[in-house]
Amino acid sequence: MSASRSDEYSRLAALVAATRETSGEMFGQAMVDWLSQHVSFDHCVIFGYRGASRPPLLFETFSPAESHVFVTLYQEGPYLLDPFHHAAVERKEGFWRMRELAPDRFYASEYFRTYYSQTRLAEEVGFFVPLPGKDALVLSLMRLHASGPFGTADARLLRDMAPAVINFARLRWPALAAEEQDEAEQGETIAAVNEFDRAHIWESLSLTPREKHVVDLVLQGHSTESIARAMRIVPGTVKVHRRNIHRKLGIKSQAGLFARFIEIIESRR
Secondary structure, eight states, rough: OOOOOOHHHHHHHHHHHHHHHOOOOHHHHHHHHTTTTTTSSEEHHHHHHEETOOOOOOOOOOOOHHHHHHHHHTTTGGGOOHHHHHHHTTTTEEEEEEHHHHHHTTGGSSHHHTTTTGGGGEEEEEEEEEETEEEEEEEEEEEEETTTOOHHHHHHHHHHHHHHHHHHHHHOOOOOOGGGGHHHHHHHTHHSSSSOOOGGGTTTTTOOOHHHHHHHHHTTTTTHHHHHHHHOOHHHHHHHHHHHHHHEEEOOOHHHHHHHHHHHHHHHH
């Protein structure tokens, strides 16, 4: 997309001014106005990430119906299986496409079939911004199936713009403020104990630490081979772990495992 030089300067000026405002809405809209001059997209959302804690919403462009799927449902638990969440917690920085971060079986996972397919997205890309401590934020741009995925030229341009986007975001959010934590977690033990540790999510399962790790990776969408590489074990050992997990939990498939995940999430509300 093209823009006149005067339009470019005026939108940049508005973006700089918005970094000084307390409203995330003003900054988000100024960022959308600037980015949309160069690349077309359907939605933008900014989430903060603080370990395994429920991610606070900082900005969105969704309708109320869309927000129910992209925000409300997401915050209830699916974020824990989101490749963007994992990348943010792992302190990745810069511009990334979902296809670059997703595990090898992500698009065949129960998470994708049960939750992500509801979004009707052709592609999601993100600017990853590590913040002090264990905090991070991700500014996501989304294109629906009707719009198609981002083209190579668009992705290259967004990657080139990443340093500016990240610096602007850090000016607006030098850190995630306490008031930007989810209200349901303020003062709750669940947030205070093992707040940044994913392992506590599976504490209710009578599994060994390695089996819990396998559960986590399976639900994210990793294949047996990918799990073996991540855990530095042979694929045969992964298969043994998976059989033991199925036996202990009384399940027969990934669908059954995902159902147990949903039960755990619902019990934490």
